[in-house]
Amino acid sequence: MNASPHPGPTGQPSLHPDAPGGTIDRLPPPRMAFDAVTWKEIAFLLLNLPVVIVGFVYVVTVLAVGxxxxxxxIGLPLLAFGLIGCRGLGSLERARARxxxxxxxxxPRPLRPGRLGFLPWLWASLKDPVAWRHALYFGCRLPWGILTFTVTLTSLFxxxxxxxxxxxxxxxxxxxMVRGLLQPSSELEMRIAELESDRGVVVDTAAADLRRIERDLHDGAQARLVALAMGLGLAKEKLLEDPEAAAQMVGEAHGEVKLALQELRDLARGIHPAILTDRGLDAALSSVASRCTVPVAVSVDLRARPAEAIEGIAxxxxxELLQNVSKHSRAQRAWVDLWRADERLMIQVRDDGQGGADTSSGSGLAGLAERLGSVDGLFVVSSPPGGPTVVxxxxxxxxxxFRKPAPARR
Structure with missing residues (x-):
């Protein structure tokens, strides 16, 4: 007698194995998940072959001809245009993967030559890392495209x-593969954007410095020298008629000469002080500290001198920080420390003043922060109300x- 069927694990009837002459029903295999995501992946894999064939033929042709x-x-321009086409193919492939x-x-960021003109564009196109990564993507995917198409098509049957x-x-x-070769390097792209922004800051700062120097020359030393020339001209006219008056005018002109020389020295110091070039940061900062309205202790712990540009910015x-101490801090003392930590030049300026300094827009500290940021530097201000201030x-x-000879001093 056959055993009566009872529900199996899947809800389908099966014979009990202990029943006389009974057999075990074969259970159906579990269902595979053919959801929408899976079907999209299958479609992508089947399209791999025609896509990579087109891309491979294009890249090989462009490289071979160029x-x-x-x-x-015409060779290099053809290669440049071909690399721009690789960018276009990469954009289509990113859309397909998305x-x-x-x-x-x-x-990726668009191609931006540093200067206008055909040659800058040609050079920027030939060394474009984005285009070369796209060319590598389509050049190396032909075996993979054949494999994925074959395996997917065979698996369907x-x-x-x-x-x-x-x-x-x-x-x-x-x-x-898409992320590795078609995605822009986020760190590199951010660094390029930062450098472009920093270049704009450097250009704006240099232009502002030139305007300041021009204004100081026009309103200061130049005006004083014009007045000096006029005074000497009047003294020359009165030399025979009224020698005493002429002598008095020459004496006034002598005073104007001294003031004009002092203004020119201050202007030259503002551009690049001679003591910094000759003796370095220790002596130059000690000279600055001596002109501060509060006592300043300077400590420079550097075994070597940094590059001229870094030394000048420091x-x-x-x-400028010591000028802020003199004008705004109401401090009794201040301290300046410079030292080297690995590959960084560290600067710290402290005072025991009233605090409250900030880098809000429009302040001198904000300008310092922008200037340091333009050369990959950092600027941090800690100045709670009541002090102290630490920058x-x-x-x-x-x-x-040291291989470059120093400019001749006059």
Whole structure:
């Protein structure tokens, strides 16, 4: 007698194995997950072959023709235009990966030559790392495209139960390729954007410095020298008629000469002080500290001198901070410390004044922060109400190039 059927693990009837003459019903295999994501991955893998064939043929043709004709006039421009086309193919591939694989990849920054003109554009196009990464992507994907197309197409008829697992694994490799070669390097892109912004700050700062120097020359030394010339002219006219008056006018002109020389010295010190060039930061900062309205202790612990540009920025940073101490801090004492920490030049200016300093827009401290940021530096202000004020600045350390001869002093 046959055993009565009872529900099996899947809800389907099966015979009890202990029943006489009974057999075990074969249970159906578990269902595979063919959801929308899986079907998109399968479609992406099937499209790999035609896409990579087009991309591979384009890249090989561009490189072969461009490099082969590079000795001629048209070779390098053809290669440059071909690399721009690689950017376009990469944009289409990012869109395909975004739609079918859910890979959200940012677009790379557009090509921006440093200067206007055909030659700057040509050079920027030929050394464009984004275009070369795109060319590498399509150049190396032909074997992978053939493999994924073959495995996916075969699995649709032969390995249907395990196709979702195969598709997911191969699609994961595709996602890694897209992210590795078609996604812009976030750190590099951010660094380029920072450098572009810093270049604008440097240009604006240099223009402001030139305007300040022009204004100081026009309103100060130049006006005083004009008055001096006029006074000497009047003294010359009165020399025979009224020698005493002429002598008095010459004496006044002598005083004007002294004032004009002092203004020119101050202006030259504001551009680049001679003591900094000749004796370095220790002596130059000690000279600045001696002109401060409060006693300043200067400590410079440097075994070597940094590059001229870094040394100049450090000098003017300390100089402006000590001017703030004189004008606004109401301090009794101040301290200046400079030292080297690994590849950074550290600057710290402290005072025991009333505090309240900040880097809000429009202040002198904000200008210092922008100037230091333009050379990859840092600027931090700690100044609670009631004090003390501690300003810490960092500059990248670059060794001084002693191979270049120093300019001749006049």
């Amino acid at each position: 490099l082969g004709l590079s000795v001629t006039v 739609t079918m694989l859910g890979v959200h990849v940012d677009e 032969v390995l249907w139960p395990v196709l979702p697992f195969l598709a997911r694994g191969m699609a994961t490799v595709d996602r890694a 000098y003017f940073t300390v100089s 810490t600045a960092e500059l990248p350390w670059r060794d001084r190039d």
